[in-house]
Amino acid sequence: MTDTLTPILTKFWDDPQSWTLATYERHDGYKALTRALTMEPQAIIDAVKDSSIRGRGGAGFPTGMKWSFMSPPDGGPRYLVVNADESEPGTCKDIPLMMANPHSLIEGVAISSYAIGCEHAFIYLRGEVVHVYRRLLRAVEEARAAGYLGDNVGGKGVKVDITVHAGAGAYICGEETALLDSLEGRRGQPRLKPPFPGAAGLYARPTSVNNVESIASVPGIILEGSDWFKGMGTEKSTGFGIFSLSGHVTNPGQFEAPLGITMRELIELAGGMRGGRKLKFWTPGGSSTPIFTEEHLDVPLDFDSVAAAGSMLGTRALQVFDETVSVVRAVARWTDFYAHESCGKCTPCREGTWWLRQIMNRIEAGEGTQDDIDKLVDICDNILGRSFCALGDAATSPITSAVKYFREEFEAGMTTPAHELFPPEKSVLFELPAPTTSKESSGMVSA
Amino acid sequence: MAGHDASGHLHVSAESKAPYDEETLARLHVDAAEVISRYPQKRSALLPLLHLVQSVDGYVAGRGVSFCAEVLGLTEAEVSGVATFYTQYKRHPNGDYTVGVCTNTLCAIMGGDLIFDRVSEHLGIGHDETTEDGKITLERVECNAACDYAPVVMANWEFFDNQTPESTIGLVDELRAGADVRPTRGADKVCTFKEVSRVLAGFPDGRADEGVGAGPASLLGLRIAKDHGWVAPEGASGSSNGSSAASSSLTSTSDGKDGSK
Numbered sequence: 001m002t003d004t005l006t007p008i009l010t011k012f013w014d015d016p017q018s019w020t021l022a023t024y025e026r027h028d029g030y031k032a033l034t035r036a037l038t039m040e041p042q043a044i045i046d047a048v049k050d051s052s053i054r055g056r057g058g059a060g061f062p063t064g065m066k067w068s069f070m071s072p073p074d075g076g077p078r079y080l081v082v083n084a085d086e087s088e089p090g091t092c093k094d095i096p097l098m099m100a101n102p103h104s105l106i107e108g109v110a111i112s113s114y115a116i117g118c119e120h121a122f123i124y125l126r127g128e129v130v131h132v133y134r135r136l137l138r139a140v141e142e143a144r145a146a147g148y149l150g151d152n153v154g155g156k157g158v159k160v161d162i163t164v165h166a167g168a169g170a171y172i173c174g175e176e177t178a179l180l181d182s183l184e185g186r187r188g189q190p191r192l193k194p195p196f197p198g199a200a201g202l203y204a205r206p207t208s209v210n211n212v213e214s215i216a217s218v219p220g221i222i223l224e225g226s227d228w229f230k231g232m233g234t235e236k237s238t239g240f241g242i243f244s245l246s247g248h249v250t251n252p253g254q255f256e257a258p259l260g261i262t263m264r265e266l267i268e269l270a271g272g273m274r275g276g277r278k279l280k281f282w283t284p285g286g287s288s289t290p291i292f293t294e295e296h297l298d299v300p301l302d303f304d305s306v307a308a309a310g311s312m313l314g315t316r317a318l319q320v321f322d323e324t325v326s327v328v329r330a331v332a333r334w335t336d337f338y339a340h341e342s343c344g345k346c347t348p349c350r351e352g353t354w355w356l357r358q359i360m361n362r363i364e365a366g367e368g369t370q371d372d373i374d375k376l377v378d379i380c381d382n383i384l385g386r387s388f389c390a391l392g393d394a395a396t397s398p399i400t401s402a403v404k405y406f407r408e409e410f411e412a413g414m415t416t417p418a419h420e421l422f423p424p425e426k427s428v429l430f431e432l433p434a435p436t437t438s439k440e441s442s443g444m445v446s447a
Numbered sequence: 448m449a450g451h452d453a454s455g456h457l458h459v460s461a462e463s464k465a466p467y468d469e470e471t472l473a474r475l476h477v478d479a480a481e482v483i484s485r486y487p488q489k490r491s492a493l494l495p496l497l498h499l500v501q502s503v504d505g506y507v508a509g510r511g512v513s514f515c516a517e518v519l520g521l522t523e524a525e526v527s528g529v530a531t532f533y534t535q536y537k538r539h540p541n542g543d544y545t546v547g548v549c550t551n552t553l554c555a556i557m558g559g560d561l562i563f564d565r566v567s568e569h570l571g572i573g574h575d576e577t578t579e580d581g582k583i584t585l586e587r588v589e590c591n592a593a594c595d596y597a598p599v600v601m602a603n604w605e606f607f608d609n610q611t612p613e614s615t616i617g618l619v620d621e622l623r624a625g626a627d628v629r630p631t632r633g634a635d636k637v638c639t640f641k642e643v644s645r646v647l648a649g650f651p652d653g654r655a656d657e658g659v660g661a662g663p664a665s666l667l668g669l670r671i672a673k674d675h676g677w678v679a680p681e682g683a684s685g686s687s688n689g690s691s692a693a694s695s696s697l698t699s700t701s702d703g704k705d706g707s708k
Contacts, residue, residue: 010669
């Protein structure tokens with residue numbers, strides 16, 4: 001029986017100067033790399049495969065399998081690219097991880113690179129987090145000086161170096177092929193697949209694109225063994241993950257736990273709902289995953305259970321909204337986001353999100369028309385599965401799930417503005433001065 | 448002069464075409480060579496180079512586009528096509544401090560909308576507009592990966608957690624007054640837009656060791672685990688990545704790492 005919470009990557013985030021090499025080494029840092037260098041690269045891939053770890057960036061594809069799908073070595077370069085473009089609304093695990101414990105990622109990159117035959121790895125960090133960028137640059141510098149990176153890693157003649165690359169503000173660059181285009185100095189637009197990055201990725205060479213948390217979990221698997229990893233979580237969702245609670249809970253925060261913990265347990269750990277109010281809806285894995293309600297509180301938060309209940313585990317971005325919140329307003333804002341971030345490459349997403357936004361905004365304003373709900377669902381149906389990448393699909397998730405659970409609120413949007421039904425002042429987390437005239441704040445009018 | 452419209456075009460004023468002076472140009476070339484050397488193919492240097500020209504001009508000026516095109520062997524159209532795709536590249540002169548209020552769903556509902564409205568009213572500018580003194584550019588920003596600290600405001604891409612309308616108004620007032628302002632999680636002070644742009648081009652400013660490792664929300668689960676003596680199971684290394692506590696027992700032993708109380 002595993003404990004409710006299992007601090008591993010978060011274990012020493014409270015150390016003063018938790019981000020330095022000295023602190024990391026004091027907590028067994030780089031021991032896994034030393035061990036890995038005594039192993040054959042294939043043995044590392046086998047260990048990661050055997051751990052059954054599934055990607056922590058949302059899609060849940062088995063990491064070891066991704067590595068073994070790469071085209072076989074042909075003497076040319078092979079690349080590891082870490083996706084550190086954490087931008088999915090609600091997702092806030094990789095950024096604090098890299099701020100507090102960047103060396104766990106650097107060690108993971110060194111081991112993973114050695115395993116797949118990569119000599120030059122990249123960390124693609126979103127550009128809007130300058131202090132995290134400083135920490136990563138510093139960590140690479142320290143690791144290089146200590147011989148954990150460079151031309152002769154660990155004195156074994158292994159070559160691994162890392163370039164930490166800052167993006168410039170584009171959600172779509174979290175999509176792995178758009179990320180690669182961006183890293184090649186282009187507009188971040190997704191590529192047609194196949195070929196998959198494992199065959200033709202960065203500079204058309206075999207490439208593995210992996211999430212920060214996935215790679216940071218590799219040292220533990222090497223040092224403690226895949227059985228240790230499999231000893232946590234469920235049979236098909238092994239191991240641990242960072243669960244991020246935000247919104248209307250008493251104490252939002254990060255919780256590192258075996259996969260399969262429930263939302264009921266997590267909300268309790270977070271001190272319950274704010275002011276004892278009632279839960280209305282929540283996202284299991286960010287805004288791109290269909291919303292859940294109170295009836296899903298006991299769904300084990302693992303890949304398969306969440307999928308069976310009609311959503312996706314995604315990035316374990318648990319955004320909690322209480323009874324004061326208009327689901328129409330929440331969904332309208334997410335729709336603004338997808339319309340803003342649509343890269344424009346494919347028609348269903350570019351045009352579809354634009355129309356979804358028009359309709360959601362008028363329903364929020366109480367100016368919806370009789371056939372707007374059907375129109376929304378119909379447009380979603382024309383985007384889902386027909387867009388070039390997952391962004392279009394994602395844009396439909398909040399809408400179709402919200403219509404499913406809260407259709408009456410969309411119907412109310414034909415006559416009554418959301419801010420009248422659910423005064424926004426009641427949802428805010430700070431004390432407001434003496435009641436002023438209720439003024440709905442504007443939607444995202446320009447972006 | 449609240450008045451730049453966000454038309455989506457790269458605004459190229461005549462003055463933005465004025466050539467760099469010799470010294471600046473020489474330094475840009477040295478820096479650009481360093482950036483290019485980080486990549487197997489030089490076009491990959493374009494994003495950091497656009498951050499770099501912003502560190503000189505405060506936005507992507509026409510001459511910045513020309514410079515990037517020249518050193519990378521691209522056309523100006525190719526460079527502009529990239530510069531206009533990403534929101535961090537400014538198409539007109541930016542203020543010394545970009546203050547971005549998160550108005551994505553979660554932060555908006557937790558108070559971000561109200562904060563944006565109040566700050567906008569206070570400064571007399573809207574989204575993507577700059578105060579007349581050239582100090583503050585106000586923006587609505589998308590989710591910045593700090594939802595457990597909602598509502599969140601970013602100042603030159605440093606975190607200001609758990610904001611209120613009053614705290615953010617205080618922030619912009621201090622920035623306008625030229626005071627050093629300390630982010631909640633970040634460097635000891637908010638650097639200027641140009642300084643931060645240089646860091647984003649990959650040139651460290653020596654501030655990595657400043658500030659905290661983690662804020663209280665990031666540490667919440669860890670603190671609760673310590674209070675309960677919850678630890679990860681023991682692994683093959685014996686000392687365990689997770690802990691040194693016995694793993695098989697139902698009630699985990701609270702070991703030396705239990706820092707609670």
